[in-house]
Amino acid sequence: MDKIVDVEICTGTTCFVMGAGHLMSLAEELPERLKGSVSIRFARCLGVCSVPDNGRPPFATVNGALIENASVENLVAACDLLLSGEKGMNYETV
Amino acid sequence: MENLFKEVEVYQVRKASELACGDVFLSNRDPLTDRLVSVLSDGLGSGVKANVLAAMTAQMALKFTLSELDMERSAEIMMNALPICAVRKIGYATYTIVDCQGHRSIRIVEQGSPRFIYIRQGRVIDLPFEELGSRQRDYRTVRITTCVPQPEDRIIFFSDGITESGMGTPNYRLGWRHSGVVHFVQSLLSDDPEISARTLVRRIVREALNKEPSRRAGDDTTCAAVYVRRPRRTLVLSGPPYDSSRDREVAGLLAEFDGRTAVCGGTSAEIVSRELGRPLHTPILRGRSTLPPVSRMEGVDLVTEGILTLTEVLRRLDHGDSSPTANAATQLVDLLLESDVIELVVGTRINDAHQDPNLPVDLEIRRNLMKRIKRVLEEKYLKEVNIRYI
Ligand code: FES
Numbered sequence: 001m002d003k004i005v006d007v008e009i010c011t012g013t014t015c016f017v018m019g020a021g022h023l024m025s026l027a028e029e030l031p032e033r034l035k036g037s038v039s040i041r042f043a044r045c046l047g048v049c050s051v052p053d054n055g056r057p058p059f060a061t062v063n064g065a066l067i068e069n070a071s072v073e074n075l076v077a078a079c080d081l082l083l084s085g086e087k088g089m090n091y092e093t094v
Numbered sequence: 095m096e097n098l099f100k101e102v103e104v105y106q107v108r109k110a111s112e113l114a115c116g117d118v119f120l121s122n123r124d125p126l127t128d129r130l131v132s133v134l135s136d137g138l139g140s141g142v143k144a145n146v147l148a149a150m151t152a153q154m155a156l157k158f159t160l161s162e163l164d165m166e167r168s169a170e171i172m173m174n175a176l177p178i179c180a181v182r183k184i185g186y187a188t189y190t191i192v193d194c195q196g197h198r199s200i201r202i203v204e205q206g207s208p209r210f211i212y213i214r215q216g217r218v219i220d221l222p223f224e225e226l227g228s229r230q231r232d233y234r235t236v237r238i239t240t241c242v243p244q245p246e247d248r249i250i251f252f253s254d255g256i257t258e259s260g261m262g263t264p265n266y267r268l269g270w271r272h273s274g275v276v277h278f279v280q281s282l283l284s285d286d287p288e289i290s291a292r293t294l295v296r297r298i299v300r301e302a303l304n305k306e307p308s309r310r311a312g313d314d315t316t317c318a319a320v321y322v323r324r325p326r327r328t329l330v331l332s333g334p335p336y337d338s339s340r341d342r343e344v345a346g347l348l349a350e351f352d353g354r355t356a357v358c359g360g361t362s363a364e365i366v367s368r369e370l371g372r373p374l375h376t377p378i379l380r381g382r383s384t385l386p387p388v389s390r391m392e393g394v395d396l397v398t399e400g401i402l403t404l405t406e407v408l409r410r411l412d413h414g415d416s417s418p419t420a421n422a423a424t425q426l427v428d429l430l431l432e433s434d435v436i437e438l439v440v441g442t443r444i445n446d447a448h449q450d451p452n453l454p455v456d457l458e459i460r461r462n463l464m465k466r467i468k469r470v471l472e473e474k475y476l477k478e479v480n481i482r483y484i
Contacts, residue, residue, distance in 0.1 A: 011376065011386040012360050013401050025382045042376040042387055044360035044399070 005038050005079045008061045009070070012045030015058035022072065023058060029072050030079075038079050098197050098245055099325040099434045100130050103291040105299045106316035109140045109255075116144025117253045117316035118152045122160060123476055128196045131159045134318050135189040136207060136253040144314070151176060151187035159193050159203075169203055169226060169236040190251045192320055194243070200320075202239040202249065208257045208272055212241070213248040216283050218276050247322045248291070250279060255315030256298065260305025270305050290432045291321040325478075327353030328433035330426075332400055333441025333460050334361045335484040344484060345369030347439065349393065356429055357391070359400030359460075362441055367391055385421045396429055398422035404463045411470045436471060438481040440464045 009023045027040050048054040048066060055068025062078040102123075108115035116139065121132040135152040137144030154175065158168035176186050188206030195201070202210055212219055223239040256275060260266030266274075278301055282289055289297075298317040303309045329351045335344050345366045348355050357363045367374040374397065376389040385406060386399035399422065406423035407430075430436060440461055464481060471477040 011399065013386070013399055016386045016399065016402060020386075021383055024379060024387070027378065028381065040378060042378060044363065044374070044376065044389065 005082050008041045008043050010046045010059045011042045014049040018057040020058035098322050100194050101291045101321040102132050103295050104318040105295040107311045109314050110310035112141040114142045114145040115314050116140045117314040118148035120152045120156050130194040132192045135187050137187045147187045151189050155189050155191050200243050204237045208254055210251040216287055243322045249320045252317040255313040256302045259302035266305050291319040295319050325434040327435045329437045330356045331439045332358040334443040336442040341365045342369050354395045356396040358398045363397050388422045408467050435478045438464050440483050442483050
């Protein structure tokens with residue numbers, strides 16, 4: 001398996017206040033099966049926090065798909081989903 | 095003569111077994127006459143008693159020096175006022191006074207303390223001095239050294255905790271000694287000729303502790319330094335300008351600034367990046383963090399998030415540095431404390447995101463935060479700070 005999933009974590013003020021600090025350790029908390037298949041980047045404000053319709057911060061994107069209320073768990077789940085090749089992710093793309 | 099700035103810094107570690115430090119450092123700066131007087135006194139013994147002796151001595155030395163009484167006379171009065179210990183026949187407290195009078199002259203008065211180190215053009219130099227004996231017919235003498243400072247001169251003075259560190263250990267039977275300190279200072283200066291007084295005193299104390307068994311201070315260990323230099327300038331930009339038509343002007347301000355620069359705030363960083371065409375990059379950190387990470391941009395010394403980082407900076411400035419963990423706030427604090435003249439440029443555009451009433455914290459308004467940072471830098475750290483709203 002050589003697919004790589006690209007995760008971008010917002011570290012802007014709003015996302016940070018709402019818990020993005022915990023996401024910054026994602027690299028260390030990835031389960032073994034995902035190590036080497038996930039590339040993590042930090043972003044400054046993704047610009048989605050000012051629109052209430054986008055949901056709750058913190059925000060992250062996984063292969064460009066926006067994840068609201070991001071947590072280590074739902075980011076891992078999203079990566080698993082993408083790497084297993086399943087469709088059905090219902091996230092809008094930013 | 096050009097305007098020279100005198101940076102004065104001290105760092106100390108008390109004897110590991112004591113609760114009070116027996117070395118006392120006092121400093122007084124008069125902005126009107128540009129006179130700076132610093133005193134370091136080391137009280138006999140250690141702990142509370144030493145602390146009281148040193149505090150009395152330092153207070154007296156400072157008062158006498160600031161009074162218009164001439165130096166020789168006040169040195170004599172002090173020597174006579176401070177008795178010698180009846181049992182051990184040694185003075186109750188030693189002291190060093192460094193009196194910088196404008197840019198004209200520096201006078202250094204020493205009684206019993208290790209000889210100060212004078213640096214000119216990156217080298218340790220010896221200065222001629224005068225010696226006065228005590229009227230009490232004991233061994234005590236006061237040394238008075240006078241010189242005319244040049245830009246980049248430094249005076250480093252310390253308690254004997256520095257020179258005697260490591261004493262009795264196999265490598266330093268006689269302690270680190272004055273010559274060891276001189277050697278170390280020379281090597282620090284050749285690595286970094288512009289090292290700030292703040293960094294210098296910390297490095298010297300740390301090196302002294304390295305000589306001690308398990309790095310526990312065997313005596314009160316204090317190092318102070320005065321660094322005469324051209325003022326260092328720093329510009330801190332935080333917040334986008336009220337009117338976005340001024341984005342370019344703000345970026346230009348930063349690009350052309352003669353000194354170090356910092357940008358605190360995601361939006362302001364994006365603006366500067368866009369206007370100057372310099373990409374922003376946020377390196378990955380390991381582990382959780384209590385603050386958003388630092389970003390990098392060519393030509394800017396520090397790029398951080400805004401409100402949270404500035405709140406933490408204010409807290410640290412208020413309480414003095416405490417935790418050694420490096421993050422965006424500690425880096426900004428270092429930058430600010432290594433500067434003499436600080437320009438705060440505060441953007442006043444309202445950031446929609448922070449108006450969200452659902453946020454669990456009360457985000458202080460940037461303007462208010464910057465005002466408080468200005469105040470603490472001026473009052474507690476004696477910095478010259480200008481604030482500008484755009
Ligand atoms: S702070 Fe994360 S999207 Fe704005």
